[in-house]
Amino acid sequence: MSAPLRSVAVFCGSRFGTDPAYEQAAVEVGRTLAERGIQLVYGGGRVGLMGTVADAAMAAGGEVVGVIPRSLDEREVAHAGLTELHVVETMHERKAIMAERAEAFLALPGGMGTLEEITEQWTWTQLGIHAKRSAFYDVGGFWRPLATLVDSMVESGFLTPAHAELVTFDADLESLLANLALPLPAQTKDYDARP
Incomplete structure (x- = not known):
């Protein structure tokens, strides 16, 4: 049985993207979490989907913790209205x-920073550094090419099926949040060493 989630890190774009569905999904995520x-x-950040998800959570009475590097804070990208802001x-x-x-x-659509952070x-x-789940909110099929790549990594022998199952791709937020709340044992990396 899973315990309720108390906090979720959301990685997403500092831009809005070309599909209005991305911004709608950011609003949905922020509001639902709150x-x-x-x-x-x-x-x-206060820009793009990052600002949208934070604004939606704050508007719904949620707690929002932002963590931003000083270089971005100095460019006035930091969100000033958060519960906590760590520079x-x-x-x-x-x-x-x-x-x-x-x-x-949880990853919403975004660019290279979003991809790097969630992966x-x-x-x-x-690697067993922590036992926390990750998920990709597949808005409009945005993450489908990555899901296909993960399947290819398994088929090619670079990723075990068990390690592939540590991450979820889903277009349904309810399903994603339910999956993120499931307990997950610490993993250990195994190597295919040859003599």
Whole structure:
């Protein structure tokens, strides 16, 4: 039986993207987390989908924790109206604090930063650094090419089926949140060493 989630880190674009469905999904995620009493942990920005998910959570009475590197804060990208805003020196610090504060990780559509952040957390689970689930909210099929690549990694022998199952791709937010709340044992990385 799963315990209710208390916090979720959301990784998403600092742009809105070309499909209005992306912004609608960001609103849905922020509002839903707040309504369920789940703290939102995110990158601290006020622009693009990042700002949208934070604004939606705050508008619904939720707690929002932002973590932003000083270089971005100095460009006036930081969101001023959050429950907590942590200004850190590096991207590494940002990701470490987000990983510490969150019980699970969810990616909305975004660019390379979004992809790098969510796959790092997935890797940390695979390596046994933490036992937290990751998920991709597949809005309009945005993450489908990545899901296909993951299948190819398994078929090609670079990823075990068990490690592939550490991450979920789904277009249904209810299903994603239910999956993120399931307990997950720590993983250990196995190697195909040849003599």
